[in-house]
Amino acid sequence: MSAEKRLPTFGEVLFVLIAFIVIMFLFVVQLGIPIQLALLTTWFMIMLVGLRIGYTYSEMQDGILKGIYDGLEAVLVLISVGALIGTWIAGGVVPSIIYYGLSIIDPSIFLMAAFIICAITSLATGTSFGSAGTAGIAMMGIGVSFGFPIALVAGAVISGCYVGDKLSPLSDTTVMTASLSKVNLIEHIKSMLFVSTPAFIITALLFLGTGFFFHGSNGDLSQAQSTMTSLSEYFNIAWYMLIPAAVVILMLALKKPSIPVILLGALLGSVWAYLFQDVALLDAINSLYSGNNIESGVDFIDNLLNRGGIEFMLGVIVLILFALGVGGLMEKIGILRVICNTMLAWADNAGKTTLTTLLSGFFGNFFGGAAYVSIITASKITEENYDRLNIDRRVLSRNTEAGGTVTTPMVPWSDGGVFMAATLGVSTITYLPFLWFNFLVIVISLIYGFTNKFIWYTNQEENNKDEKAVNA
Structure with missing residues (x-):
């Protein structure tokens, strides 16, 4: 009989995030080991936390398979x-x-x-x-x-x-x-x-x-x-x-x-x-x-x-499969949920809510390895904040694309990052400073959020107030 499951603590989540970054840096930068093996190694590191909080290997394997299937x-x-x-x-x-x-x-x-x-x-x-x-x-x-x-x-x-x-x-x-x-x-x-x-x-x-x-x-x-x-x-x-x-x-x-x-x-x-x-x-x-x-x-x-x-x-495909498995594991044992819940508790206005959506999308790409994962994390985990603040869901969908879709080629092991690097023959880190459109989308989204420009509300009075401010 398996132990009772619980969400990981913030300390356990922090351990996973730091260990993930250390493994990627050590394998890829210091030792020159293929990034595919680095991602595979992170599977077992995440599984240790999963076992600790009550998940069986079979349950975590289901999470891996679901993550791969979704991508x-x-x-x-x-x-x-x-x-x-x-x-x-x-x-x-x-x-x-x-x-x-x-x-x-x-x-x-x-x-x-x-x-x-x-x-x-x-x-x-x-x-x-x-x-x-x-x-x-x-x-x-x-x-x-x-x-x-x-x-x-x-x-x-x-x-x-x-x-x-x-x-x-x-x-x-x-x-x-x-x-x-x-x-x-x-x-x-x-x-x-x-x-x-x-x-x-x-x-x-x-x-x-x-x-x-x-x-x-x-x-x-x-x-x-x-x-x-x-x-x-x-x-x-x-x-x-x-x-x-x-x-x-x-x-x-x-x-x-x-x-x-x-x-x-x-x-x-x-x-x-x-x-x-x-x-x-x-x-x-x-x-x-x-x-x-x-x-x-x-x-x-x-x-x-x-x-x-x-x-x-073929190498690109293996890399993406391993990255999708990481995302599926993190989703299964609740790591992504804890990260986003922490941010949600802080977001009490349009600017902070915009920032949490962008970060949720980026985390989906960074730890999930695919645009599909980032869109899910950005939209589904932050949507309740938009409803709570009466912000129109068109703002949610717009910010989801800004945090999820456009950040995909910025992550070396995401499906977009790997594909662009392999297809164009340029490493992600090398072309990253020149993704000007992608960066501008993020910056403009944040400016709108913190200045309340083009932020529509479901409450008609607030909506009229915003439109007057825009036309002023």
Whole structure:
């Protein structure tokens, strides 16, 4: 017979949090041990606390499995995008986009253009992963060819990709947040526009200014020309190479299911590799699994285009599964509940409530490893405070996206952080300072909360008061 269960004490929670951070730092930074093993080790550390407070191993295993199950859709998307990246490179889709981009985009406005192009792609498709794996890969090639630091280009790409991830009605995180917060989807999107519009404009201007400054002093058009020459030498560059990309973007914009659409795009890439790139049939098919492999003799081209395939994502998938297991364990034994209850007791106004929602979302990503986990922790654990303070749930849903969705690529072991790092070839810590859109969303949300701007109340009198203050 198992012992009576109880919630962990604050001291036990603090032990888990500190031990988690120490294990990650020791394994990854000091010893160079794969982060996957660090996360697996944290399973057993959390289990010790679970046993202490009355849970059996079987019960905790159920928590692990549930955490993994809740994030399996992201794993399937990773597999699909990995296949797509491999075949689109082999089929000449990505090389053609890079070639034409180098031909028509002025280097001084490139960073802003990359941000806007990825934003439009993600808004049209509803997926940050798909946008990064298609338009993002191409923008990385163009940016590095222009001589921009790779981390800066990655920041522009990821910032753009998360515009659509949090705003598009086709995005699973947008739909999920509205549903969990019990807010109409369109009203949820309208609410986010108050934060996302100024964040988008400021970010675009920042990248525009950086592009003018950087290119004026460090631009290298000779590398861009060399890249175009190499691409035309090893790939058939033509307008019809872009057809698979157009098909995928159109079908996603028509709200077709993302996984089969992305896999269809990957299959088209294989067909294009066989028909137009003189790739043997078996090699074209194999690129779905093993990705692209060329030996051009040009290090830059090889580093940029030897990637993709399902195999390319296997380490990422293992990492995400372990991270999801950590989140499931913490949820099962009540660690996340204790953390958020502590914050809720402190939050007695709109500003503090906004901050607790943002922190709850970040904790969901940090300890749960997935955007889905962060959206659940941010919305469900803090919703009672919004009701208690008569704050409209549109504010809850907006803050949930700010704390959950946009912080996902900031955590090295979250599904978004791992995917972006693997796909773009830049570590999370390296590109983190350049996620300007993501940071601005957080800052603007906090400003609104503590100044009571664009904070709507269910009480009509308070709502009228707020509207008068905004119009003043």
